[in-house]
Amino acid sequence: xxxxxxxxCQLKASFVAVGKQxxxxxxxxxNADQYVNSLCNLAEQLESCEKVPDEAAFLKDFxxxxxxxxxxxxxxxxxxxxxxxxxxxxxxxxxxxxxxxxTTSMNTYQTHAADLGIPKVTERSATEPSMADMLxxxxxxxxxxxxxxxxxxxxxxxxTYDDTRQIQNLHSSWTQGGDLDSVVMGIMAHLxxxxxxx
Amino acid sequence: MSESSTGKxxxxxxxSSGTPRKSDSSSPSPAKxxxxxYAKLSPGAKRVRDVAADWHNLIQRWxxxxxxxxxxxxxxxxxxxxxxxxxxxxxVTVEKTSAAASTAAAGGTGxxxxxxxMSEELGGLCNQLTDTxxxxxxxxxxxxxxxxxxxxxxxxxQYQSDKDDSEPSILFQTWPIQHFYEVxxxxxxxxxxxxxxxxxxxxxxxHLSDRHTMMFLTSSWLHQPYIDARSGLLLESMLIxxxxx
Numbered sequence: 001x002x003x004x005x006x007x008x009c010q011l012k013a014s015f016v017a018v019g020k021q022x023x024x025x026x027x028x029x030x031n032a033d034q035y036v037n038s039l040c041n042l043a044e045q046l047e048s049c050e051k052v053p054d055e056a057a058f059l060k061d062f063x064x065x066x067x068x069x070x071x072x073x074x075x076x077x078x079x080x081x082x083x084x085x086x087x088x089x090x091x092x093x094x095x096x097x098x099x100x101x102x103t104t105s106m107n108t109y110q111t112h113a114a115d116l117g118i119p120k121v122t123e124r125s126a127t128e129p130s131m132a133d134m135l136x137x138x139x140x141x142x143x144x145x146x147x148x149x150x151x152x153x154x155x156x157x158x159x160t161y162d163d164t165r166q167i168q169n170l171h172s173s174w175t176q177g178g179d180l181d182s183v184v185m186g187i188m189a190h191l192x193x194x195x196x197x198x
Numbered sequence: 199m200s201e202s203s204t205g206k207x208x209x210x211x212x213x214s215s216g217t218p219r220k221s222d223s224s225s226p227s228p229a230k231x232x233x234x235x236y237a238k239l240s241p242g243a244k245r246v247r248d249v250a251a252d253w254h255n256l257i258q259r260w261x262x263x264x265x266x267x268x269x270x271x272x273x274x275x276x277x278x279x280x281x282x283x284x285x286x287x288x289x290v291t292v293e294k295t296s297a298a299a300s301t302a303a304a305g306g307t308g309x310x311x312x313x314x315x316m317s318e319e320l321g322g323l324c325n326q327l328t329d330t331x332x333x334x335x336x337x338x339x340x341x342x343x344x345x346x347x348x349x350x351x352x353x354x355x356q357y358q359s360d361k362d363d364s365e366p367s368i369l370f371q372t373w374p375i376q377h378f379y380e381v382x383x384x385x386x387x388x389x390x391x392x393x394x395x396x397x398x399x400x401x402x403x404x405h406l407s408d409r410h411t412m413m414f415l416t417s418s419w420l421h422q423p424y425i426d427a428r429s430g431l432l433l434e435s436m437l438i439x440x441x442x443x
Contacts, residue, residue, distance in 0.1 A: 045417040048414050049417065053411075068424065069414070069417060
């Protein structure tokens, strides 16, 4: 059936694209790791700067030292946050891309829904999942990617320089998104035969 | 440390070269300078051009020393923190095993083999830090010489223009020599203050025990609070004016 072939082609293309996008996501997050580490480091230095007692002996010779150092540290942190925001833009592109794949597939399905019929759509075989399953998986991946992106956006938006503890914990919060990889890998494992089929 | 002079035709051998180092590929050699024809410069202008190049080289060398000093301060602080932690751990163990024993004595003997090894390492690191500081002090000395060189040239020009009743001449594009001197003096000032700070850090860092204070000193060394962002602007504008960029 024409509609069936169309639908399967569309799904195949979508999953291939989604696979590439999630690999890109992984790369971007890995590259951002060094910046997150630097930010945590600087936050620790800022905390120490704040907590140094003003009566310390050497500070008497350098009255403006604390405020100067604070300025420099904040300047560095601003630079790093700028880089992380650019990273966030790239992640947003990935999220949008995955979303586009999902909506295209859904549109294709809805266009041909009458022709396909529910039995065809839900038919599974040993080597091929059903189209309904695949659409559901696309939806899952889209949702997971979107959630992770929003999480990271929230983390960056709520950073304040006064709360250095929060920044120091940024690293653990940032890397919590590791389970995106396992979700996608699990789904792709089901699709192995389907994608290899020409 | 000394480099041979470039073919300037002045016949003088200088310790530091008159052009920025070849490792800096972004600055053109004198012959290719876009806005300044080196051969047509007056001797005074040539001297000022050399001063600008020397400033660039000195600052590059300072940055290298700063990085090595920063890693040394990190190591010293880590050394001290491990020392403190191991002493604290030894004391805790002693308290647990015998309630009657005096913690000071037992903690001391328990930690003594570690402590002597640690303090040797610490001593070595501190010596290296002092050496780094000494090298930086030499750089600052050279920076001050550059400034006084420019001051001398400015005063000479003033004297000459007083005699001739003429306007102060522009050496390159827009700057009179007074401006070169002012820029150089401002840069020297920053580096002198920074050097004072580094002396204080190198003297105090090994004698502290508070974690925050140690981290404060380490980050003060690394981030150079007395070298403003303006220093980059001043150096670049001096290099652009003299045709090095």
